[in-house]
Amino acid sequence: MKKLCTLVLLLAFAMCFVATDADAQRFTLRKRYASVGVHLGAMNYFGDIVPQPDFTSLRFKSTRPNVGISYTYRYFPRVSVRGSFHWGRILGDDKLSAAASESENLGRYKRNLSFRNDIKELSGVVIVDLFENRQTYRRRPDFVPYGFVGVAVFHHNPKAYYKNGSRSDIAAADDIPTGWYELQPLGTEGQYVEGKGYPEPYKRVQFAIPFGLGVRYKVDRYWDLSFEVGWRKTFTDYLDDASTSFADKADLLNNNGSTNPKASAILSDRSFEGGAQEFPSQIMPDPSPGVPYKRLNGYGTSANTMRGDRTDKDWYIVTGVSVNYILTPRIRSPKFR
Secondary structure, three states, X not given: OHHHHXXXXXXXXXXXXXXXXXXXHHOOHHHOEEEEEEEEEEEEEEOOOOOOOOHHHOOHHHOEEEEEEEEEXXXXXXEEEEEEEEEEEEEEXXXXXXXXXXXXXXXXXXXXXXXXXXXXXEEEEEEEEOOOOOOXXXXXXXXXXXXXXXXXXXEOOEEEEEOOOOOOOOOHHHOOOOEEEEOHHHOOOOOOOOOOOOOOOOXXXXXXXEEEEEEEEEOOOOEEEEEEEEEEEEOOOOOOOOOOEOOOHHHHHHOOOOOOHHHHHHHHOOXXXXXXXXXXXXXXXXXXXXXXXXXXXXXXXOOOOEOOOOOOOOEEEEEEEEEEEEEOOOOOOOOOO
């Protein structure tokens, strides 16, 4: 993933230097134009709740929709700038990404974490066409491959679903209601426990570097159709709410500043929910006194057992089709006196 990111960025910068040579200065205002577009596509995620944090972990079962709108302005024969707003959903589920029969992924299967995350993204990118157009929009090429790179800010909010009664190890008084739970306010890795070295709470507003490739097809004088694949390099490891180690459930229950300590403890470790029937011999009590929630051996302890991999940040990818309408440029005639 890192090699692909570096390669695309270098290619984009090289194309920008080619595009902004002296000849580009002759691309006058009369030839510049804008377009508005609508995007419909799909969104996927790469992170800790997939078998491996790379493209081989793509699961079509986890693909979710993405929609967006955009405004693009062509400045030079090859170069345009685009502002976009996208909404999309990503999700991950250990039970969908792994199987008990896969020895290399058995650990993730037993971990049994899952999430969904709605992402709202505002981005600005530079688009560099492979084929230039030195004429007006009417004489633009019929088919143009292009690359793009830019910056984005996005809001994310990971959630997990819990069904009341799914734990046979606890009394009703220790359970939580059925529903979707926002995970960031819960501090499932101990973020709101003070004085014990847990990580700081993560932010739900983050920055990303969008980059990718696409092709654009001229439908008629005013309409273009494009297909695009764009990667988002993020700087957070919490799109899936999993990054570091399991927290001590006693800390989550008794010394936690989260909005719902019981939900925090239950959703921090879901190994018992997934493994009670399949791995009954591995069911263990929690080592902390007074904690009612059981676990599978090797999960949910206070011994810093790994819940995620903090060294590899999360990514998401946007793929889809855009329909763009060209806004007829307004040409002002010179005034004569």
